[in-house]
Amino acid sequence: MDYIVPSELAKKMVDTGESKVFMSTRDTLIRAYMGGAILSLAAAFAVTMAVKTGVPLIGALLFPIGFIMLYLMGYDLLTGVFTLVPLALIDRRPGVTLQGVLRNWGLVFCGNFAGALTVALMMAIVFTFGFSQPPDEVGRAIGHIGESRTLGYAEHGAAGMLTLFIRGVLCNWMVSTGAIGALMARSLAGKALAMWMPVMLFFAMAFEHSVVNMFLFPSGLLMGGEFSFMDYMVWNEIPTVAGNLVGGLTFVGLAIYITHARTARARGAAPAAVVADDAAATPAPHTA
Secondary structure (H helix, E strand, O other), rough: OEEOOOOHHHHHHHHHHHHHOOOOHHHEEEEEEEHHHHHHHHHHHHHHHHEEEEEEHHHHHHHHHHHHHHHOOOOOOOHHHHHHHHHHHOOOOOOOOOHHHHHHHHHHHHHHHHOOOOOOHHHHHHHHHOOOOOOOHHHHHHHHHHHHOOOHHHHHOHHHHHHHHHHHHHHHHHHHHHHHHHHHHHOOOHHHHHHHHHHHHHHHHHOHHHHHHHHHHHHHHHOOOOOHHHHHEEEEEEEHHHHHHHHHHHHHHHHHHHHOOOOOOOOOOOHHHHHHHHHHHHHOOOOO
């Protein structure tokens, strides 16, 4: 059966989070660097297609290609480790500490940022023909994205900050649902489909993804966007990171863990009824 039932999925999520806590510094950084770079290329591709066609939905439909590629290759995004790694601590896995969780988050953040900056510089060369001419139409569009999604929030003050935070929450609710989609199916097609749908939704709705923004905003600065690095950090990246953490951990990681790994006893039913219900969801073995 291609589909993995939620009780098994919950265990896989905790196991995955535990493995990331104990991963070497070298491997964590390389996987995060490649994850940030590939997602940035996907963002550049999506913006290019949206600008060239004049149909933003085309970009949203195509963006998940990069997300699927990086997860199939075992790379990491900050949004994903926000959701999975704390579960190993909550599950009290031996040797997993808060320091280990924070170490993983810090390394993945640095790796993602380095990968995104690399692609931002490369694409800036492409958009400006080696900085020998003004940015092309895609480069100009990226510059305007940086302005509208920093100064645009700042114009609204506290209401803008709240909106930015909530967009970060909604983003990782969807993106982390896509991330666990890679664990939810056994076949390549099943994994791709489970990842595609929620990631397309986040991009189409213009929610705020901390790693995508690590590419878009530095790239926007290179393209002459009229905002500063501090505008980017204060009025986008930091609130987005906070929102991504809350959205992924609360609405995906904890929701699945609490109800499937630490399932409460069913009301008015014996424990055996819960066991029977789980057994019914699991296909019977094939017999000759």
